[in-house]
Amino acid sequence: MMQKLLVREWLKDNRARGARLLQKLVQEDSTRGKESIAQAIVIEKCRQLGLELDIWEIGQASLFEHPAFFSDRKDFKGNPNLVAVLKGEGGGKSIILNGHIDVVPPGDYQTWKDDPFSGHIQGGRLFGRGTTDMKGGNVALLFAMESLIANKIKLKGDVIFQSVIEEESGGAGTLAAVLRGYKADGAIIPEPTNMKLFPKQQGSMWFRISVKGKGAHGGTRYEGVSAIEKMMLVIQSLLQLEKDRNARISDPLYKSIPIPIPINIGKIQSGEWPSSVPDIATIEGRMGVAPDEIMENAQKDMEDCLKALCQQDSWFKEHSPTIEWFGGRWLPGSVENDHPLMECLTQGFIEVKHQPPIIEASPWGTDGGILSSVSNTPVVVFGPGVTEVAHHSNEYIVLEDMFAAAEIIAYCLLDWCGVAE
Numbered sequence: 088m089m090q091k092l093l094v095r096e097w098l099k100d101n102r103a104r105g106a107r108l109l110q111k112l113v114q115e116d117s118t119r120g121k122e123s124i125a126q127a128i129v130i131e132k133c134r135q136l137g138l139e140l141d142i143w144e145i146g147q148a149s150l151f152e153h154p155a156f157f158s159d160r161k162d163f164k165g166n167p168n169l170v171a172v173l174k175g176e177g178g179g180k181s182i183i184l185n186g187h188i189d190v191v192p193p194g195d196y197q198t199w200k201d202d203p204f205s206g207h208i209q210g211g212r213l214f215g216r217g218t219t220d221m222k223g224g225n226v227a228l229l230f231a232m233e234s235l236i237a238n239k240i241k242l243k244g245d246v247i248f249q250s251v252i253e254e255e256s257g258g259a260g261t262l263a264a265v266l267r268g269y270k271a272d273g274a275i276i277p278e279p280t281n282m283k284l285f286p287k288q289q290g291s292m293w294f295r296i297s298v299k300g301k302g303a304h305g306g307t308r309y310e311g312v313s314a315i316e317k318m319m320l321v322i323q324s325l326l327q328l329e330k331d332r333n334a335r336i337s338d339p340l341y342k343s344i345p346i347p348i349p350i351n352i353g354k355i356q357s358g359e360w361p362s363s364v365p366d367i368a369t370i371e372g373r374m375g376v377a378p379d380e381i382m383e384n385a386q387k388d389m390e391d392c393l394k395a396l397c398q399q400d401s402w403f404k405e406h407s408p409t410i411e412w413f414g415g416r417w418l419p420g421s422v423e424n425d426h427p428l429m430e431c432l433t434q435g436f437i438e439v440k441h442q443p444p445i446i447e448a449s450p451w452g453t454d455g456g457i458l459s460s461v462s463n464t465p466v467v468v469f470g471p472g473v474t475e476v477a478h479h480s481n482e483y484i485v486l487e488d489m490f491a492a493a494e495i496i497a498y499c500l501l502d503w504c505g506v507a508e
Contacts, residue, residue, distance in 0.1 A: 090506060091438070093238040094497045098230065098490055105493070106213060106486055108132065109226045110206035113215035122166040122188050122252045125222075129188065129250045132229055133171035136236055138248065141170040145252070145263035153266065155461055157257045157292075157416035168260050169250040170269055173232055179243025179505035183274035183464060184232075184496070185261060185454055186225035187254030190217035191478050198480035212483040219472030223484035224277025224492070225250060227471055231497040244504030247271055254454050257415045261454035262461065270462040273428040273503060275496060276455050279472020280447075282488055284436070286429055286467055287340055287448040288455045289348055290376030290419030294389065295369060295411040296321060302366035311364030312402055315357045318368040320400060321393070321408055325350050325372075328392045332385075336377060340424075340448040347448065348375030350389075378421040378448060386412060417452025420459035420466055428467050428503065435498035439491055450474075469495075 098105075108128075117125035133140060146163045150156055169188075175181070193203035193216045201207045203216040213223070232246060247269055251260030278285075298318045303311025329350040341347040350372060357368035376385045393410060397403040422429065424446065436444040449455075455466035471488035 088501070090238070090240050090501055091498055093240070094234040095494060097234045097237055098494050098497070101230070102486070102490055105226055105230050105490060106208065108229070109213055109218070109223055109489070110208065112222045112226070113206040113213065113218055114204050116204050117188050117190050117217065118192050119160070119189055119256060120166065126167060126169060126188050126250060126252070129225065130169055133169070133248065136233055138171035138173055141267070142167050143267070145260060147263070147266070149266050150259065150263050153262060155262055155418060155457060156259060157414060158253065158259045159414055160253070160256065163252065166252050168252060168263055170264055171248045173236070173242070173246040173248070175242045175244040175246070175504055176507035177243060180273065180503055181245040181247065181271040182500065182503055183247045183249060183269065183271040183458065184228040185249045185251065185274055185276045185458065186221055186228055187252065187260065187454065188225070188250050189252050189255050190220065190222070191255050194480060200481055211486055213486055214481060214483045216482055218484040219279040219482050220477040221278050221470060221472055223472055223489045224279070224470035227277055227489050227493040227496060230490070230493040231500060234493065234497045235500065240501070241507040242500060242504040243507050245271070246500060246504060251454065258417060258454045258457045261457045265457060265462045270464050274455070274458050274464045274466045275432070275499070276453055276466060276468045277470030277492060277496070278453050278468050279474050279477050280468055280470050281474050282471060282492065283445040283447050284429065284432055284467060284469050285447060285449040286424055286426065287338070287378035287421040288419060288453050288466070288468060289378060289449050289451060290380070290382060290417050290456055291373050291452040292376065292382065292386070292412055292416045293371065293373055293414040295371045295413055296393070296408050297367060297369045298408045299406045300364065300366045300368070303364040305362035305364060308364045314365045314368035317402060318355070318357065318370060320396065322352060322370070324392050324396050325352070325389070328388065332388060338448060340446065343447065344450055348377050350374050373415070376419050378419045380419060382418065418456030418460045419452070420456040422459070422465045422467060426465055428465055431499045431503045432467055432469055432495065434502065435495040438498055439494045
């Protein structure tokens with residue numbers, strides 16, 4: 088198809104521009120609550136492309152009241168959502184291209200070789216917080232659209248580009264876009280998949296478990312009950328629960344993932360004095376949810392696990408652990424392996440890479456669960472980022488992959504939306 092040749096040549100000729108755009112985005116710190124400047128760069132780019140812009144600050148009552156909303160942030164002023172639409176001529180399928188502008192904090196600066204927001208380029212890689220997760224994917228989306236616009240290729244279906252906030256904290260930005268009325272016949276999210284196709288996305292949610300003990304002097308610790316020691320029993324039970332839940336997973340897309348739906352303990356806190364027996368201990372963590380699992384059923388698994396522990400331990404019979412579901416919550420989602428959007432991306436991948444793509448299930452949650460569950464929009468997660476360095480120091484993206492992803496996505500837009508005569 089002549090259009091695909093034009094797209095390929097344009098992307099080949101404009102790689103330096105693409106790298107500069109990504110560098111500019113990465114050099115702006117868009118951690119939570121500071122998304123505005125990086126978002127302004129994206130807005131200006133979309134304005135230059137002639138897209139129809141919808142820019143708004145999220146936080147309407149319908150968002151806070153929706154059951155899929157989970158966030159400890161209530162004020163989003165100054166950090167807007169963006170939807171930019173490339174209108175089709177009519178008669179074709181529509182598609183959402185969804186990316187998030189927020190990034191996680193850089194962590195310990197001492198572990199970075201360069202400044203986390205340097206955008207340093209070396210050896211075909213661009214370094215910095217957010218390169219992989221997921222500003223590189225966002226640039227791939229923008230350049231996929233620009234490759235069509237620059238070549239005056241008109242599509243039949245609408246392309247709905249979304250640059251949202253709050254993905255890293257539960258997906259409030261994407262949920263706000265859904266509640267604003269944006270939906271489509273399909274969606275692509277370019278999270279860092281190492282150029283693999285993810286038709287299935289794990290869900291996840293945060294939990295907090297507290298255990299009571301009985302305080303005493305450390306010299307006569309036998310007169311107390313250590314909350315830390317009791318929490319160790321809880322942790323052992325959670326590890327067994329993780330094994331039991333993962334034993335149920337038989338989907339072949341998880342065959343190369345050692346723990347498909349992990350239970351991760353990310354924080355632990357207890358005690359105030361080395362010579363005292365601690366009377367309370369608290370852990371916080373993340374529970375993975377299978378793509379086809381109901382969130383409430385996963386919660387019940389953990390709650391039942393704690394109830395069983397109360398039957399086995401005499402202290403817990405009188406002082407049962409408490410559990411709270413709080414903060415981050417990512418809905419699971421999935422499409423069939425042979426869904427037309429999967430076939431469209433697969434064909435584009437073969438045309439660009441000259442080999443079939445690797446198809447797996449996502450090891451983490453994305454905003455795709457909101458799109459598929461709340462707006463009934465089929466989602467495939469596919470992006471150029473390096474999975475292993477997401478949220479790590481010295482995060483980077485391979486620029487060659489970013490442009491290959493842009494080409495694959497552009498081909499998919501041509502086939503999915505249809506080319507207008």
